[in-house]
Amino acid sequence: MSKxxxxxxxxxxxxxxxxxxxxxxxxxxILLGFILPVLLLAVWTAATETGFIPSYQLPSPxxxxxxxVRLVQDGSLWSHVGITFYRVGIGFFIGTxxxxxxxxxxxxxxxxxxxxxxxIQAFKSIPSLAWVPLFILWMGIGEASKISLIAVGVFxxxxxxxxxxxxxxxxxxxxVGKVYRLSHFQLVKRIIxxxxxxxxxxxxxSGLGLGWMFVVAAELMGASEGxxxxxxxxxxxxxxxxxxxxxxxxxxxxxxxxxxVKIIENKVLAWRDTSAIGG
Amino acid sequence: xxxxxxxxxxxxxENGVRNVSFSVEKGEIIGLLGKSGSGKSTILKAxxxxxxxxxGDILINGEKIQGPHEEIGVVFQEPRLFPWLTVLENxxxxxxxxxKENIAAxxxxxxxxxxxxxxxxxxxxxxxxxxxxxxxARALVTNPGLLLLDEPFSALDAFTKMQxxxxxLKIWKxxxxxxxxxxxxxxxxxxLCDRILVLSGxxxxxxxxxxxxxxxxxxxxxxxxxxxxxxxxxxxGIEAVYS
Ligand SMILES: Nc1ncnc2c1ncn2[C@@H]1O[C@H](COP(=O)(O)OP(=O)(O)OP(=O)(O)O)[C@@H](O)[C@H]1O
Ligand SMILES: [Mg+2]
Numbered sequence: 318m319s320k321x322x323x324x325x326x327x328x329x330x331x332x333x334x335x336x337x338x339x340x341x342x343x344x345x346x347i348l349l350g351f352i353l354p355v356l357l358l359a360v361w362t363a364a365t366e367t368g369f370i371p372s373y374q375l376p377s378p379x380x381x382x383x384x385x386v387r388l389v390q391d392g393s394l395w396s397h398v399g400i401t402f403y404r405v406g407i408g409f410f411i412g413t414x415x416x417x418x419x420x421x422x423x424x425x426x427x428x429x430x431x432x433x434x435x436x437i438q439a440f441k442s443i444p445s446l447a448w449v450p451l452f453i454l455w456m457g458i459g460e461a462s463k464i465s466l467i468a469v470g471v472f473x474x475x476x477x478x479x480x481x482x483x484x485x486x487x488x489x490x491x492x493v494g495k496v497y498r499l500s501h502f503q504l505v506k507r508i509i510x511x512x513x514x515x516x517x518x519x520x521x522x523s524g525l526g527l528g529w530m531f532v533v534a535a536e537l538m539g540a541s542e543g544x545x546x547x548x549x550x551x552x553x554x555x556x557x558x559x560x561x562x563x564x565x566x567x568x569x570x571x572x573x574x575x576x577x578v579k580i581i582e583n584k585v586l587a588w589r590d591t592s593a594i595g596g
Numbered sequence: 597x598x599x600x601x602x603x604x605x606x607x608x609x610e611n612g613v614r615n616v617s618f619s620v621e622k623g624e625i626i627g628l629l630g631k632s633g634s635g636k637s638t639i640l641k642a643x644x645x646x647x648x649x650x651x652g653d654i655l656i657n658g659e660k661i662q663g664p665h666e667e668i669g670v671v672f673q674e675p676r677l678f679p680w681l682t683v684l685e686n687x688x689x690x691x692x693x694x695x696k697e698n699i700a701a702x703x704x705x706x707x708x709x710x711x712x713x714x715x716x717x718x719x720x721x722x723x724x725x726x727x728x729x730x731x732x733a734r735a736l737v738t739n740p741g742l743l744l745l746d747e748p749f750s751a752l753d754a755f756t757k758m759q760x761x762x763x764x765l766k767i768w769k770x771x772x773x774x775x776x777x778x779x780x781x782x783x784x785x786x787x788l789c790d791r792i793l794v795l796s797g798x799x800x801x802x803x804x805x806x807x808x809x810x811x812x813x814x815x816x817x818x819x820x821x822x823x824x825x826x827x828x829x830x831x832x833g834i835e836a837v838y839s
Binding site: 489490492493495496497498507508511512514586587588589590 | 644645646668670674679682689690718719720
């Protein structure tokens with residue numbers, strides 16, 4: 318659906334119209350997208366309800382839903398989702414903040430780029446999960462090591478996108494600013510900043526995705542609460558329904574947060590040529 | 597208005613321009629013609645102040661310029677609009693009075709270029725011709741004493757091109773515009789300019805100057821212009837295929 322360039326009528330305010338026309342054209346595609354999930358659900362139901370696959374290996378969709386309902390009823394769901402959400406939120410915030418600070422410095426001052434970029438590139442090539450043992454050694458199994466791990470995961474995509482966004486601002490637009498004799502600060506504020514926003518949002522969204530990935534790792538390595546902890550419980554008590562319920566919840570919460578950022582992105586970047594937006 | 601004294605800008609041995617001198621009086625439209633690579637854009641870039649690596653003098657109203665000058669407005673080959681700004685905001689870009697005055701001035705120019713209905717559109721919603729109109733409005737809104745245009749219409753279809761040439765003439769008349777226009781299009785130069793400078797050689801030098809005395813608006817098909825075209829073609833080293 319991202320490839321479809323939606324033509325916009327010329328007299329109507331933009332931010333609304335993009336969305337409306339977008340939806341109308343997307344509807345058939347959304348229906349297409351439902352075919353496989355529905356089919357999968359049907360096969361899953363059939364295979365489990367008939368006992369073709371035993372329930373200690375794969376519970377039926379009904380069992381999974383019941384499990385989630387039970388978690389809601391005894392109140393533990395909210396604390397699990399809540400604590401996981403909190404960890405991702407704080408880690409995301411710290412990682413993004415560090416990326417914005419360092420990214421802007423490196424993007425704006427070529428000296429800083431020469432100092433920082435090589436080492437950041439080197440660190441980038443370390444798979445972030447390799448930090449886990451070190452963080453545990455330094456900070457124990459508490460919140461600090463979990464949040465650090467998530468922050469590290471979020472940092473890189475955000476940082477890299479900010480830097481490339483700033484460095485790739487169209488030189489021709491900067492020339493226009495120079496013709497109008499803008500100061501360095503004005504150039505940054507009026508041209509470089511808005512021009513690099515799309516790239517920043519791309520970074521935010523992939524950073525957020527990594528944040529959700531890393532919270533799983535962080536909670537698997539030891540936690541007493543959280544969606545990742547539910548995974549551990551499910552494994553230890555041989556309850557696949559808990560595992561699948563947890564996976565499902567991860568998917569839902571992750572998607573919701575991404576959706577939230579995307580809404581903000583579409584608001585802020587309403588001017589963008591929509592055909593260029595990656596879904 | 598503008599005086600250029602022995603402007604020289606050489607890139608790697610042969611490329612660039614050498615000893616280019618000419619001056620532009622207030623209210624004149626000067627055309628720079630020449631084959632690709634003869635240094636037309638190089639000259640314009642020096643006048644805009646975006647390129648400082650030249651030798652020689654560029655004077656505006658008798659004063660030597662260093663860097664971009666407030667008297668100069670520029671229309672580039674591409675519209676170079678800011679996609680995150682609306683049409684109206686793009687036109688206001690170079691203004692720094694208070695908000696109300698900026699908007700009023702921008703609206704007035706949008707009207708002049710025939711886009712008063714489009715002020716709330718974003719760049720992605722504009723056609724190429726509309727975008728170039730906006731960029732002309734942006735360049736003119738600061739009331740520059742001198743407008744520089746580097747192949748401003750070369751990416752447009754023939755019909756839009758003629759409309760925009762007429763737009764330039766209209767503004768020339770109403771604002772007593774002074775302009776230097778770089779173009780590949782001899783007909784365009786003949787239609788708009790008081791004088792045409794033909795550049796040639798490597799590095800480029802002013803080879804000839806043509807003065808066109810016909811009053812404007814000119815007849816695009818007139819015989820005088822056709823004769824002149826043949827002469828210009830000849831001076832560019834291209835023989836006219838018809839007589
Ligand atoms: N920044 C630069 N560095 C090196 N060479 C350059 C630079 N700018 C221009 N040149 C060279 O100088 C010569 C003149 O370039 P210029 O852009 O002024 O030509 P032009 O007359 O505008 O050509 P066109 O009609 O194709 O736009 C070319 O040979 C070009 O390669
Ligand atoms: Mg050129």
